[in-house]
Every structure is written in structure tokens, then in C-alpha cells.
Amino acid sequence: MIYLWKDWKEQSRGKGIWLSLGILILISLFVFLQARALPAEQGFQVFLLSLHQMNIFILPILSLFMSSFSMIQEKEQKTLLILLTKKESFRSFLVKKSVSIQLITLGVFIGWYFLLAIPSKLFFEFEASYFMAYLVSVITLILIFNQIGILWGSICSSRMQVVGANLFTWFFFIFLIDLISLFYLPHIHYGNVKLFSFFYFIDMVHTLNFFLETQLDLFPLEHMSRMMEKMVWLPPSVFLIIDLIFWMGLSFLLAMWFGRKGNEND
Amino acid sequence: MKMIDIKGLSQSYKDKRVLDDVNLEIHAHEICALVGRNGAGKSTLIHSILGLLPVKQGTITIGGIPLQKDGWKKKVAYLPEKFQLYASMTGEENFRFFASLEEAVDEGRMENCLKMVQLWEHRNDRISGYSKGMLQRLGLSIMLYYPAEILVLDEPTSGLDPMGRKEILSILKSLEGKTILFSSHHLDEIRQICTHVAYLEDRKMQKFPIDQFFEQYA
Numbered sequence: 001m002i003y004l005w006k007d008w009k010e011q012s013r014g015k016g017i018w019l020s021l022g023i024l025i026l027i028s029l030f031v032f033l034q035a036r037a038l039p040a041e042q043g044f045q046v047f048l049l050s051l052h053q054m055n056i057f058i059l060p061i062l063s064l065f066m067s068s069f070s071m072i073q074e075k076e077q078k079t080l081l082i083l084l085t086k087k088e089s090f091r092s093f094l095v096k097k098s099v100s101i102q103l104i105t106l107g108v109f110i111g112w113y114f115l116l117a118i119p120s121k122l123f124f125e126f127e128a129s130y131f132m133a134y135l136v137s138v139i140t141l142i143l144i145f146n147q148i149g150i151l152w153g154s155i156c157s158s159r160m161q162v163v164g165a166n167l168f169t170w171f172f173f174i175f176l177i178d179l180i181s182l183f184y185l186p187h188i189h190y191g192n193v194k195l196f197s198f199f200y201f202i203d204m205v206h207t208l209n210f211f212l213e214t215q216l217d218l219f220p221l222e223h224m225s226r227m228m229e230k231m232v233w234l235p236p237s238v239f240l241i242i243d244l245i246f247w248m249g250l251s252f253l254l255a256m257w258f259g260r261k262g263n264e265n266d
Numbered sequence: 267m268k269m270i271d272i273k274g275l276s277q278s279y280k281d282k283r284v285l286d287d288v289n290l291e292i293h294a295h296e297i298c299a300l301v302g303r304n305g306a307g308k309s310t311l312i313h314s315i316l317g318l319l320p321v322k323q324g325t326i327t328i329g330g331i332p333l334q335k336d337g338w339k340k341k342v343a344y345l346p347e348k349f350q351l352y353a354s355m356t357g358e359e360n361f362r363f364f365a366s367l368e369e370a371v372d373e374g375r376m377e378n379c380l381k382m383v384q385l386w387e388h389r390n391d392r393i394s395g396y397s398k399g400m401l402q403r404l405g406l407s408i409m410l411y412y413p414a415e416i417l418v419l420d421e422p423t424s425g426l427d428p429m430g431r432k433e434i435l436s437i438l439k440s441l442e443g444k445t446i447l448f449s450s451h452h453l454d455e456i457r458q459i460c461t462h463v464a465y466l467e468d469r470k471m472q473k474f475p476i477d478q479f480f481e482q483y484a
Contacts, residue, residue, distance in 0.1 A: 013354040078349035
């Protein structure tokens with residue numbers, strides 16, 4: 001709780017979180033105005049999907065920078081050293097820091113989407129289940145990329161390293177995996193599609209797209225080809241949970257392992 | 267009573283040996299300066315004492331408790347070199363955060379500590395506006411809040427102007443009942459407040475009473 005209080009004071013008095021929120025608000029409003037041109041019965045789904053498509057580009061980089069900078073600051077300011085010589089271990093510090101960063105970021109961003117729900121209700125045929133599915137996709141995106149940011153903040157020894165690691169992570173998940181997938185696509189057949197599916201859905205961006213499209217009833221799962229059925233061998237929500245656990249768990253464990261090593265070598 | 271007891275400590279980074287079979291005893295109420303050239307291993311020694319580096323060879327005991335056991339952290343408070351704390355928070359908010367790591371904040375004790383370092387009037391100012399000396403004094407007041415018998419300071423006067431150094435030294439000198447280990451490059455300040463000097467040279471440690479050190483080296 002004390003970490004949450006401290007990190008909130010720090011974040012709310014800094015520019016980063018408000019600048020990020022400003023970007024999200026601006027994007028949301030533009031997408032909202034565009035979606036209003038559509039018929040009311042379709043507008044809401046298109047609005048949520050378009051917002052999600054924008055989020056895929058923006059939210060990862062914002063989350064990565066906010067969480068990694070918050071973490072590297074603890075090292076640069078030497079506050080981490082003071083904390084570790086009191087009752088904290090690196091693991092307990094990492095848990096508390098992760099929880100506080102996640103709660104603050106989620107609170108601010110999700111708070112905005114709840115506000116956005118008010119005009120959405122007025123101008124579209126608002127469907128609560130669609131809205132909840134959208135929120136799940138936003139929460140997943142923030143949770144995973146915040147945790148990866150914390151990993152980079154724990155491992156890197158300077159802000160420049162953190163910037164490089166963040167930009168590469170963003171490029172990796174948003175572009176590189178797709179480029180690699182496209183390269184292998186002509187070689188995929190019924191025999192190896194399940195293996196391809198594993199690599200395809202371990203990328204949370206693919207899973208989130210698929211999850212949201214199915215939840216918004218834009219991609220029906222009832223009439224798929226045999227190959228597609230083999231590709232989607234688990235419900236999209238299960239793929240999403242697997243991704244969430246895998247990426248958050250992996251990032252946390254790596255941060256604990258390499259972060260502790262890094263501090264030992266300082 | 268031995269407050270810090272180091273026996274046969276060796277530390278290496280990859281293949282480079284930084285400390286070699288270091289032995290050091292610091293007794294209660296001693297003010298011991300840790301002296302050595304840049305890169306001699308002072309920070310490595312301090313980090314080993316504080317459990318920030320794993321001790322693979324040798325033993326370290328703090329206030330009678332080996333580092334491997336619980337309870338030694340309560341006996342020691344540490345102030346790193348060139349620390350900054352949380353710049354967008356006020357002096358009091360920073361104090362409260364660090365103070366609450368141990369237990370619920372004792373308002374009276376917090377007031378005493380901040381008054382002792384003459385920061386009570388500035389407690390509601392954000393520390394981004396503090397001078398280096400004020401920041402150092404705030405760090406010191408946080409240290410003094412903890413009921414630790416041993417204070418470890420890494421170059422506490424580094425980067426301070428002469429007035430700032432004088433303020434820090436007079437606070438350290440005024441402390442009663444504490445055992446202090448601090449690293450420093452300033453022989454004049456060591457002569458002013460220290461009772462002993464631990465001299466680190468060529469990966470080895472020697473400890474001297476203050477007068478003997480100055481007879482031999484200064």
C-alpha cells in the first residue's frame with residue numbers, strides 16, 4: 001500500500017502518465033467521431049475494434065516506457081539500495097513495485113474508458129458484454145507490457161539502454177513477429193498448423209485481435225474450415241489467459257533473476 | 267562489543283579479485299573511516315557488509331548476527347553515495363515512505379529527526395528544489411530515524427560545498443551511541459571526527475587508530 005501511495009505521488013506529479021493519457025484521449029475522440037458516421041447498430045463494434053487497433057500501436061509503448069522508467073529511476077536515485085538494506089528483498093520489492101505500477105496505470109487508463117462509455121451509450125447501441133471484452137483486451141495489453149517494462153527497468157543500467165530495449169520490444173511484437181509469420185505462411189499445412197498456432201497465439205497481439213473479434217461477434221467460430229479448427233484448438237479466452245500468465249510470469253522471473261544479478265554487479 | 271566483524275572476506279568480479287582475505291573488526295561507538303584509492307574496493311566492501319553482494323568466501327557478522335541469518339538488517343542503516351530520493355515528493359513524504367518500511371511512523375520521532383538536520387521548516391517543499399546539502403541531510407535524518415546502532419555511509423560529503431560538509435560532519439559527530447563506518451577521500455574530515463581508519467590497499471585491509479594512521483600515511 002505504501003508503494004502504491006509513493007508511486008502515485010511520483011507518477012501523478014510527473015508528466016509521463018498525463019501525457020500518455022492525453023494521447024489516449026485524443027485517439028479515442030478521433031476514433032469516436034469517425035465511428036459516429038456509421039449506422040448506430042454497427043457503430044459500437046466498429047468503434048471498439050478501431051480503438052483496439054489503435055491501442056495495439058500505442059498502449060504497448062506507453063506502458064513499456066512508464067513502467068521501465070519508474071523502475072530504472074529506483075536504481076538511478078539509489079532508493080533501491082536503501083530499500084534492499086531495510087526489510088525488502090529484491091523479490092518483495094519487485095512484487096510491490098509491479099503491483100503499484102500496474103494498479104496506477106490500469107486505474108488511469110481504464111478510468112478514461114469508463115468515461116468514454118458515457119458518450120458511447122448516447123450515440124451507439126451500447127452492448128455491455130462488448131465493452132467488457134474491450135476492457136479485458138486493454139487490461140491484458142497493459143498488464144503484459146508493464147511487466148515487460150519492469151523487466152527492462154530491472155536489467156538495464158541506464159535510461160538509454162531502457163529506451164533501446166523498449167523500442168525493440170515494441171518492434172518485435174508489433175512488426176517482426178508478423179514478418180516472420182508471413183515468411184512461414186506458405187509452408188503451413190494441415191499437418192503442422194497446430195505448431196504454427198502455438199507460435200502464432202503466444203504473441204499476445206494476435207491473441208488479443210482474435211479474442212476481441214470473436215467477442216464482438218465479428219469472427220464467428222461456428223463455420224470454420226478443418227484447418228482453421230485445428231489452428232484454433234483452444235477457445236480464444238483460454239489463449240488469452242495463457243498469454244497473460246506466460247508473459248507476466250516470464251517477465252517477472254527474468255526480472256528477478258537478472259535484476260538481482262545486475263544489482264550484485266553494480 | 268564487535269558491531270561489524272569481517273573474517274577472510276574475498277570478492278571477485280568475473281576474474282578480477284577486488285578484496286582478498288579482508289579482516290575487519292569495528293567495535294561499538296567507533297567512528298571508522300574507510301579509506302582507499304578509487305577502485306580499491308570500498309563500495310564492494312560496503313555492499314558486502316550490507317548483504318547487497320553475496321559473500322562466497324569469508325564471513326560477516328553485524329551486531330553479533332551473521333548475514334545469513336535474519337535480524338541483522340534492523341541493526342544497520344545505510345546511506346549510499348550520490349543518492350537522490352524521490353524528486354517529485356516533499357521532504358516529509360520521502361521521510362514517511364522510508365520510515366514506514368520498518369513500522370508505523372512515529373510522528374514525534376520524525377519531527378525530532380527533521381529538526382536535528384534543520385529541515386523541519388522545509389519538510390513540505392519538494393526535494394527537487396533542495397540543495398545537495400539539504401538532500402544529504404534529509405537522507406541522514408531518515409537514517410537516524412531507524413533504531414539502528416550501526417550507520418554505514420558511502421562518501422556522505424561527496425559533492426558538497428564546505429558549509430554543507432561542515433553541517434554533515436557536525437551531525438555525525440554529535441551522534442551518541444552509534445557505531446559509524448563511512449568511506450571518504452577527505453583526510454581533514456576524517457581527522458575531525460573519526461576514532462579509527464580502515465585502510466584498503468592492494469585488496470588488503472589494515473585498521474589503525476586515527477593518530478597512528480596520520481603518523482604513518484599523512
